[in-house]
Amino acid sequence: MKAYFDHVATNPLDPRVLEAMMPYFKEEFGNPQSVYDLGIRAREAVEKARQQVASLINAKPSEIIFTSSGAESNNFALRGIALARQNEGRHVIVSKVEHHSILNSARFLEKSGFTVTFLPVDKYGMVDPDTVKKSITKETTLISIIHASSEVGTIQPIKEIVKIAKEHNIIVHTDAVASTGNIPVDVKDLGVDLLSMAAHQFYGPKGAGALYVREGLRIVPLIYGGIQEGGRRAGTENVPAIVGMGMAAELAKKELPERIDHVKRLRDRLVKETMARVENIYFTGHPEERLPGHASFCVEFIEGEAMLLMLAARGIYGASGSACSSKALKASPILLSMGIPAQLAQGSVVFSLGKDNTEEEVDYFINEFPQIIKRLREISPYQKGWEEAGSPACKPE
Amino acid sequence: MSKLKFVENIKADLTADIVYMMCPMHLLKLQEMIKKVEPGQIIEIITDYDGALEDIPQWCEKTGHEFIGVEDDTDFFKFYIRRTK
Numbered sequence: 103m104k105a106y107f108d109h110v111a112t113n114p115l116d117p118r119v120l121e122a123m124m125p126y127f128k129e130e131f132g133n134p135q136s137v138y139d140l141g142i143r144a145r146e147a148v149e150k151a152r153q154q155v156a157s158l159i160n161a162k163p164s165e166i167i168f169t170s171s172g173a174e175s176n177n178f179a180l181r182g183i184a185l186a187r188q189n190e191g192r193h194v195i196v197s198k199v200e201h202h203s204i205l206n207s208a209r210f211l212e213k214s215g216f217t218v219t220f221l222p223v224d225k226y227g228m229v230d231p232d233t234v235k236k237s238i239t240k241e242t243t244l245i246s247i248i249h250a251s252s253e254v255g256t257i258q259p260i261k262e263i264v265k266i267a268k269e270h271n272i273i274v275h276t277d278a279v280a281s282t283g284n285i286p287v288d289v290k291d292l293g294v295d296l297l298s299m300a301a302h303q304f305y306g307p308k309g310a311g312a313l314y315v316r317e318g319l320r321i322v323p324l325i326y327g328g329i330q331e332g333g334r335r336a337g338t339e340n341v342p343a344i345v346g347m348g349m350a351a352e353l354a355k356k357e358l359p360e361r362i363d364h365v366k367r368l369r370d371r372l373v374k375e376t377m378a379r380v381e382n383i384y385f386t387g388h389p390e391e392r393l394p395g396h397a398s399f400c401v402e403f404i405e406g407e408a409m410l411l412m413l414a415a416r417g418i419y420g421a422s423g424s425a426c427s428s429k430a431l432k433a434s435p436i437l438l439s440m441g442i443p444a445q446l447a448q449g450s451v452v453f454s455l456g457k458d459n460t461e462e463e464v465d466y467f468i469n470e471f472p473q474i475i476k477r478l479r480e481i482s483p484y485q486k487g488w489e490e491a492g493s494p495a496c497k498p499e
Numbered sequence: 500m501s502k503l504k505f506v507e508n509i510k511a512d513l514t515a516d517i518v519y520m521m522c523p524m525h526l527l528k529l530q531e532m533i534k535k536v537e538p539g540q541i542i543e544i545i546t547d548y549d550g551a552l553e554d555i556p557q558w559c560e561k562t563g564h565e566f567i568g569v570e571d572d573t574d575f576f577k578f579y580i581r582r583t584k
Contacts, residue, residue, distance in 0.1 A: 185517060189574065320518045333520035359572065 104417040105463035107453040109303075109395060110252035110280060111421055115346070116305035116456070122349040123307065126342040134339050135330065144341050151348025155312050158351040159278075159297065160288040167313045167331045168344050172279035172300030172326065173203035175313040178335070179275040179296045180207040182321035183244045184216055187273070191241035195256075197221040197229045198439040200248050201277055217241065226388040227256040227440045235266050244273045249297075250281040253423060253436045253452060254387030255396030257281065264293035267417075273319070279303055279311075283354035284393060285362065289314055296321075301343070305457070306350030310343035315344075357457070365395030365455045368464050372395045372453060375468040380475055386437065386450070395455035400442060404478040406450045412474045418467055421452040500550060506568030511543030512536050518547050518575055525551045529558055529580070536582050541567065544578040551576060553583045 126147060132140030133146050152163040158307075169175045183454045184194055187350050196208045197220070208218045219237045221229050229247055245267050250257045259262045260276050275296035282297075283304020288295055295318070301310035313336075315321055327336025377383060382402035401409065406422025413420055423434035433447035453467070501539035513536050515528045517560045525546050534543045537572035544555070564570065 181520075318516065320516065322519045323521065326521060329521060329524055333517065333522075333524035336521060 103463065103466045105459070105465075105467055106419045107455055107459065107467065108419045108421050109454040109456040110393075110452060111454075112302045112308065113456055114307045115302075115307055116350060116353060118267050119306055119349045123346040124339075125343040126345050132341075133339060135154070135328070139327040141436045147345050148339050151344045151351075154348035154352045154355075155299070158355045159282065159314060160289070160290050160297070161314050162317060164332070165289075165314055165317055167315055167335050168339065168347070169311040169313055169335060170309055170337075170340065171310075171311040172277070172298050172303070173201070175279075175298035175311045176201065176203040176229075176277050176301070176407045177207050178313055178321070178324040179298060179315075180204060180211065180244070180246055183273050183275065183319075184211050185322040186320045186456070187243035188216075191237050191239075191243045192216045193219070193241035193243065194304050195219045195221060195234065195242060195245040197223060197247050199223050199227050199229075199251050199253075199256075199436045201279065204246055204248070204277055221247075222255070223439055225441050226391075227251055227254040227386075227436065228391070229258050229263065231259055231266055234263050234468065238270050238272065242270065242272050244275065244322065246275040246277065248280075248407065249276045249278040249287070249292075250285070250393050251387070251436065252280040252393075252396075252454075253434060253450075254295075254398050254440070255392035255454075256388040257285070257391045257393065260292050260294060268293070276367060280393065283351065283358075284395070286358065289316075294318055299486060301347035301350050304350050304354045305490060307343045307346040309340055310347040328422060361457045362394045364457060365459070368455050368459055369395050369397050369494075371461075372464050372467060375464075376471060379468065379472040383466070383475075386440070386442065393454070395459075396452070398450070398452045399455070400437070401449040401451060401475060402446060403449070403482045404475065408478050409449075409451050409474060412478065413471070416470050416474075418470060421454070423447075423450045423452070504568035505571065506579060507570055509541065509543070509567060509570070509577075511579060512540040514543040514545065518545055520546075520548075522548055522550055523554075524538045524548075525557065525578075526554060526558060529555065531562060533562075533580070533582055538582050538584055541579055541581050544580070545572075545575050546578070547574070547575050549576070551578060555580070 132144040134145035152166045156163045156166050212218045264274050273295045276294045277298045279300045282299040295316045298313040299312045302308045325336045384400045386398045433444045437447035517524050556566045564583050565581040570577040
């Protein structure tokens with residue numbers, strides 16, 4: 103049996119999305135900037151996708167800029183706004199639990215002479231709006247806080263942060279890559295000025311992202327060139343990917359309530375059964391304010407990577423921390439910033455469910471996972487060492 | 500090279516802010532906006548693109564619309580054009 107429980111990494115392409123994309127790989131190959139019929143049809147397809155994506159987040163089509171990825175959208179937002187407003191101030195606020203595309207963009211700004219505040223989070227990985235308020239200076243022009251963390255699932259209090267920011271005329275961006283298409287995302291309700299999205303997080307293709315930029319906002323381009331995307335993002339449009347993103351957005355909007363119910367039901371059972379069957383395991387992230395298909399744990403005495411490999415050998419796919427932390431074999435900075443001790447953070451695992459997962463797959467998981475943990479603990483050098491040192495003092499609160 | 504005229508405090512009927520948008524958005528925007536106002540009315544284009552200093556007066560000469568002038572507003576240029584026909 104196979105059980106793909108890594109929807110925060112990526113989602114499979116919906117067959118209906120692939121079908122919508124196919125003509126634009128083949129006969130409808132025109133450049134949207136061309137003046138003849140082939141180009142006009144490609145342009146119309148891109149504009150339809152713009153409407154579909156705008157509709158998913160309650161924006162105007164003219165407020166959507168297509169990009170190549172969530173990471174590009176995040177780079178664009180952070181650099182583009184910081185540079186556009188640098189005459190008003192050179193201070194930017196982000197949280198410590200941002201995606202690397204925000205954290206490393208923020209570090210780039212620091213090297214370029216900006217000041218950046220990296221906000222701490224509580225034990226659930228949540229940003230306290232009060233700390234945002236206290237970090238604001240006369241120089242602050244931009245606040246960027248992730249909407250929902252892919253690592254611990256926690257949904258941030260963006261509306262409250264926006265309220266504080268608006269009192270000080272500060273622009274707010276949110277990285278909604280993990281949330282858009284998975285929970286309701288409404289830019290008017292959130293009040294944000296910019297919002298990043300990626301199609302492959304809601305059953306669209308990889309290579310398609312978008313940035314919502316509120317009407318009237320000035321943003322310095324990241325990619326210079328021609329007049330694509332209203333002169334704000336150059337490069338010949340990736341028409342099939344954009345069409346796919348549009349279709350995926352339309353389907354997500356239509357099917358969102360049932361998708362949420364489905365993944366939440368599966369997730370809740372996965373969490374309940376796992377917690378009941380495994381000792382020395384801790385649930386991470388916020389218990390309620392979290393992505394509906396998202397379950398994250400820290401398992402004592404063993405490494406996340408070892409669990410992942412053994413699970414994969416049995417056809418179960420999960421994640422351990424963020425992809426980069428996993429490859430670099432270091433404890434996730436997000437878990438560490440939540441106050442989880444480094445030893446325990448090493449045992450991080452994330453299971454994220456999707457619309458096509460089944461009850462049977464969850465049954466299979468809850469039968470296999472405890473066995474894997476038992477086997478790994480039998481050969482774990484940590485367990486013995488920690489037992490000898492007395493009760494491991496690494497439990498989270 | 501067309502003759503540049505500098506002006507101040509012109510009141511426009513329609514404004515487009517295309518700051519940081521790439522060339523030739525200023526010319527595309529001009530074509531789009533001129534159709535949205537009545538003859539006699541004034542459009543304003545705000546841009547950071549210095550190539551517009553040459554392009555916009557030339558566009559006016561070519562199309563027959565009146566180039567009222569440009570205001571140099573520290574960081575950006577504000578162009579004023581009156582629709583003539």
